[in-house]
Amino acid sequence: MLKVLLLFCLVLKVTAEEDFRVVTLDEGDVKGYKYWNGEFYEFYGVPYASAPRGRDRFKGPLPPKPWKGVLEAKDNTIGCVQQYYTNDESEVTTVGIEECLVLNLFVPKVATEKNLVPVLVYIHSGAFAIGHGNMGKYNYLAKHDVLVISWNYRLGALGFLCLGTEEIPGNAGMKDQVAALRWINKNIQKFGGDPKKVTVAGFSVGAGMAELLALSKSTEGLIDKIILDSGSALSPWAVSRDPIRLAKNIAYSLGFNETGDIKDLTKFYLNATVDSLALKKPEFLH
Template sequence: MKLWTCVLLLCAAAVCVTCEQPSDEDWLELDTPQGPVRGRRDPDADHLYSFYNIPYATTPVGENRYKAPLPAPVWETPFDAVDKRVLCPQTIIQDALPKDFVEQEDCLIANVYVPDTRRKNLSVLVYVHGGGFVIGYGNFFKFKHFLKTKDIVLVTFNYRLGVNGFLCLGTEDAPGNAGMKDQVALLRWVQKNIASYGGNPDDVTIAGYSAGSASVELLMLSKSAEGLFHRVIPESGGALAVFSIQRDPLDIAKTFAKLLNFTNVDDNNALEEFYKTAPLELLNSYLLTERYDSTFLFSPCIERETTKDAFLTESPLSILQRGDYRKLPVLVGLADMEGLLRIHYFDDWKHKMNEKFSDFLPADLTFKSEEEKDEVANKIKKFYFGNKPVGNDNILSYVDYFSDVFFTTSILWAVKLYAEAGHKQVYLYEYSYVDEDIPTVPHTNVRGADHVAQTHAVMDGLNLFNQNESLASAGRLVMKKKVRQLWHNFIKTGKPVPEGSSLPAWPAVGANLSPYMSLGQELELKHEPLQETRFNFWLDIYQKYYLDPIPPPASSAQSRHEL
């Protein structure tokens, strides 16, 4: 079983609990624009009422499955908002799922965590789950300890994934970005409904990890989401990441169809009909998480400008370069060893990287010839590994390479562009805290903070699989408290360290990628540019070889109609 699948399944198993039947006094009924909703006092956190499984939109199904979400249902009798363990269709091993999890097409549900307080107009945190845009669900992580301050309402939610969420053919029935349009629909639902749950629709922060991090940055760049939120926390991912945008969505649709043994891919009408009629079990039968090119195939795309209600019609890079977006407060950062995400493939991939390193170049590079591609590949390999083959003695360089191609370069590039566009409310950090119980990198005595380690610091428990926070070391508990305070400060004030705080002062970052906050054994403001040498190396590569994403082409019928 591959890593991402294991993570998802084990986490799902970890949160399965047997709930006792709640008594009448454990229920809280609220009047909402959808109708009356009943939640219950959380059995694991008596400072919260939990409202699960609230439909924030209706999912188009069948042959309409790739269209934008439909309006949410309404009701007259009380809706019992209990956890139905609903997942959107995705690539998982069915028999390994807990028996009470349910995959279904109509999966667009929100979960709202409401503090047990009489105060109203509380700050709202909307959290977008990660999983490479191909796996995951809203309650993948838990944040109940973070909510003990009783001054934040939390919303988590599902959105369509993989081919279901991100098939992008540019047609009326498959325009693209269904999963991102789900996220916009959720934010509109928050604007309309969250006051009923005690939240302030004029005080909304969106946050996310990994693909969720890329999502919240894309939401900030999208005109369709403008005005729906007020602060942004991207954690280990960004809009410029290679896995965040399809370079050529029609080509990707053809590639994936071939993997499913559909061969008539050059007939666009037949290709669309295949995707509209193929069983969900077939469309979600192929694992997409182990590709060499640092993509998962399906992700957000550039839609055709003529598409109705488009989410994104321009490259994120172009938007950032022009500074054409609302410059909201942003708390952005990364872990110091993001590339540990790929450590489980090392024993296999080290040989393949030595055989043909160019296979492992990120998919957002383009070359005039195979000779030029090999030349650049050799240059990159030498930068990381010198004249040595990829092997056990330079595994840390392997980690650095995948840190940079997956996350670090794209995050820092966006930060640089923010500052150059006059965005003066961006706060940059690097998370490097590790405990003695964190395993060392194989073949070394070195420990590092893994992908989204900072999210683990904010969430409940020790890690994905152990929710018992009382087992944490004193050092880890102190670090969790500090990171939670930084995130809380930002949600409440737009600054991670407001004036008068006992924490080290934290100014906004400049175009030279400094200053930034180091979140290690201590909090330390650093003034040298973050990852300067590696970032400048990749910036030079991308300035020469960047492959800008394109929308799907118009069909002949569409072209005639547009004329």
């Protein structure tokens, strides 16, 4: 009877271990769970950085905050603040949170620190103003021994407003993604991914940003290949030719009535609410 009980306990232990995987990071342990058919593990909502708040909210990202215990990587609903149409299409509101800088990992069962697999990062589209990392499904690649990652980045004015000032230097959304690539380079081997075989891919705006990231000196050594679909750094919408004019137009649409001086614009944006900025999605379509 004792042998049967011990065998039963051993079976339970093995089954439990196979149902999830725990990875130890500098910030704490993160726990992902096996996809229902058992071919890969899903890690949702893993912080790669922390979004600055208050008067610093337009600046580059901060390091991720440590957590206590084990982070249950189950939350696939995290998104950055953005415009949202309700069921009544005439009613517009906002959804999302400021503390949204997380990535999602889909880790093949065969991927271990002793058996590294290629990594593919997919950047979501959405005209620089809407979307989230879980817009796509990556099951096929994960089932074929590719470790797939998607991430969030700050959107709209919080991510792409540029005044060239200390408070609003610009390109916060791109800096978020550089931080994500650095996190991947540092940590992906712990999940079984090869940091030397990181391919960055995207569709439309995501493709444009993928190429801009690959061209940036800030990502040297972080990207091996890129895959571009329906967009590139040469697309007319990829780079704002006149970011100050764009910033003024958005400010005027929000009731700004000052001279348009950089100092006045900076003060206006620092005092604007996050929701009011998110509702100005159309102005970020170059």
